[in-house]
Amino acid sequence: MTTECGMSAQIADDTSILNQCVVLEKDGHVHVEENILNVNEMEMGSVLLSIMFGEVCGTxxxxxxxxxxxxxxxIIPGHVAVGTVHTVRGDIADVDGMKVEAGDVVTFLDVIDTCNSCIQCLVDKQTTRCSKRRVIGITCKADHTSIRGLLGGWTTYLYLPPNTKIIRLPRTLPPQVFIAGGCGLPTALHAVDxxxxxxxxxxxxxxSGPVGLLAALLAQASGALQVVVIGAPAHRLEVFKKFGFEHTINILDISDPVERRKLAMKMMGDKLADVVIEATxxxxxxxxxxxxxxxxxxYVVVGQYTDNGSxxxxxxxxxxxxxxxxxGSWGSDFSHFYRGVQFMxxxxxxxxxxxVSKCFDLEDAEQAIACVERLEVFKVLLRPTKNK
Ligand SMILES: [Zn+2]
Ligand SMILES: [Zn+2]
Incomplete structure (x- = not known):
C-alpha cells in the first residue's frame, strides 16, 4: 500500500481515484485493499458510483x-448499495428516460447480463434462472486493482458495467431509508407476487429477518386481513411489533411446531392461513x-437460498x-426492484x-458479517469512511 502522502500526490490528477474496498477470498479470508485507479479505463455506457451505503445480508x-x-x-461483496453518481461514460438514461448525471442518487439492479436469448429467458420466461446472468457482489469475480473490477458494493467506488439497470431514488426517499429495505425488498416483493x-x-x-419484515409489509399492502409472524430471536420480533405486527410467535419460547400451529390458529380466529410465506x-x-x-x-418458499439439506x-x-x-421464488428482476423503490x-x-442496527466502516467488514451470522442485529450496513 502506498503511503497517505504518496497517494495525495498521485490523485491530484482528476482522472485518478483512491479506492478502498473489501475483498473476500474463497477460503473466507476478508481483507481491505486500497488502490489508485484510472477513471479513463471505464467502458462506454458505464457508471462509477460513490457509495453511501452497502448492505450486509444473510447471503x-x-x-x-x-x-x-x-x-x-x-469477490467484493455487497449486492445492494446506494450512492451518488461520480462519473458517467457516454449517454445513459434510466427506465423512465431520464438522463443519468453526476450527482444523482441512485441504486441499481444487482443482476447483470440476463441474456434475453436463452430458453429460460425467451421461452420459459424464467429470467431469474437465466444461466448467463451475473450478480454484482455475488457472482462477479472482482479485481480491486482495476476500476472495471470494482463489482461489489463494499467499496468506496462501485463500477456499474454497461447495461446495468439503474434506478434513481425519488427525492422524497432518503438513501438510508431505501437501504433499510435493501435486498429483502425485491426478494420479498417477488415472493408476495x-x-x-x-x-x-x-x-x-x-x-423474522429483513425478507420476513418486507414480506409482512407487502402482504399487508396486498390486502391481508391479518399477518402472523413466526420467528426469533425476540429482538427481531420486537422490530415487527414496532411496525405494527402484533401477532408474533417466538420459536424459542414455543419449540413445538404443533403448539405453534395451535397458537397461530387462535390468533387467526381458529383458522389456518390462506397464504404462508417461508423466509427462514x-x-x-x-x-x-x-x-x-x-x-x-x-405456500411460497423464498428463504431456502442455499442448500441447507432435505x-x-x-x-x-x-x-x-x-x-x-x-x-418457489428465486431472486428478483427489474420489476420487483423498481416497484420496491416505489414501495419504500x-x-x-x-x-x-x-x-438498521449498526453502520460499520469497510475496515470492520469481518465484524459486520459476524454480527449478521450470530443474528445479533436486524441489519447492518457498511459505509466507506470517505463518504461519511
Ligand atoms: Zn437468458
Ligand atoms: Zn441479499
Whole structure:
C-alpha cells in the first residue's frame, strides 16, 4: 500500500481515484485493499458510483462460507448499495428516460447480463434462472486493482458495467431509508407476487429477518386481513411489533411446531392461513409451513437460498389431500426492484431506523458479517469512511 502522502500526490490528477474496498477470498479470508485507479479505463455506457451505503445480508454470510456454488472468488461483496453518481461514460438514461448525471442518487439492479436469448429467458420466461446472468457482489469475480473490477458494493467506488439497470431514488426517499429495505425488498416483493394474496386473506410469515419484515409489509399492502409472524430471536420480533405486527410467535419460547400451529390458529380466529410465506432458510420450516396452510391454500418458499439439506414430508396429508399450491421464488428482476423503490418511497414514514442496527466502516467488514451470522442485529450496513 502506498503511503497517505504518496497517494495525495498521485490523485491530484482528476482522472485518478483512491479506492478502498473489501475483498473476500474463497477460503473466507476478508481483507481491505486500497488502490489508485484510472477513471479513463471505464467502458462506454458505464457508471462509477460513490457509495453511501452497502448492505450486509444473510447471503454474505453464505458467501463467506462458500455455500453458493456459482461464485468465482475473489469477490467484493455487497449486492445492494446506494450512492451518488461520480462519473458517467457516454449517454445513459434510466427506465423512465431520464438522463443519468453526476450527482444523482441512485441504486441499481444487482443482476447483470440476463441474456434475453436463452430458453429460460425467451421461452420459459424464467429470467431469474437465466444461466448467463451475473450478480454484482455475488457472482462477479472482482479485481480491486482495476476500476472495471470494482463489482461489489463494499467499496468506496462501485463500477456499474454497461447495461446495468439503474434506478434513481425519488427525492422524497432518503438513501438510508431505501437501504433499510435493501435486498429483502425485491426478494420479498417477488415472493408476495408469487403468493397472489387476495383481499382479506390470512397470511403467515415464517422468518423474522429483513425478507420476513418486507414480506409482512407487502402482504399487508396486498390486502391481508391479518399477518402472523413466526420467528426469533425476540429482538427481531420486537422490530415487527414496532411496525405494527402484533401477532408474533417466538420459536424459542414455543419449540413445538404443533403448539405453534395451535397458537397461530387462535390468533387467526381458529383458522389456518390462506397464504404462508417461508423466509427462514431452515428446511424444517417447510413441512411446518405446509401444515399451517388451509386446504387449498398457497405456500411460497423464498428463504431456502442455499442448500441447507432435505426434509421429509407426507405428500398424502400435506399436498394431495390438502390441495395446496406450492411455489418457489428465486431472486428478483427489474420489476420487483423498481416497484420496491416505489414501495419504500410511499412508506418512508415507517420506523426504518429500527431496522438498521449498526453502520460499520469497510475496515470492520469481518465484524459486520459476524454480527449478521450470530443474528445479533436486524441489519447492518457498511459505509466507506470517505463518504461519511
Ligand atoms: Zn437468458
Ligand atoms: Zn441479499
Amino acid at each position: 454474505d454470510v453464505h458467501l463467506r462460507h462458500g455455500r453458493l456454488n456459482t461464485v468465482v472468488y475473489p 408469487r403468493a397472489n394474496i387476495h383481499i382479506m386473506d390470512r397470511v403467515i410469515i415464517q422468518g 432458510g431452515r428446511p424444517e420450516a417447510v413441512s411446518e409451513g405446509m401444515e399451517l396452510c388451509r386446504d387449498g391454500g398457497t 426434509v421429509s414430508i407426507n405428500p398424502h396429508f400435506l399436498i394431495n389431500r390438502k390441495h395446496i399450491t406450492i411455489k 418511497d410511499k412508506n418512508s414514514h415507517l420506523p426504518w431506523d429500527l431496522v
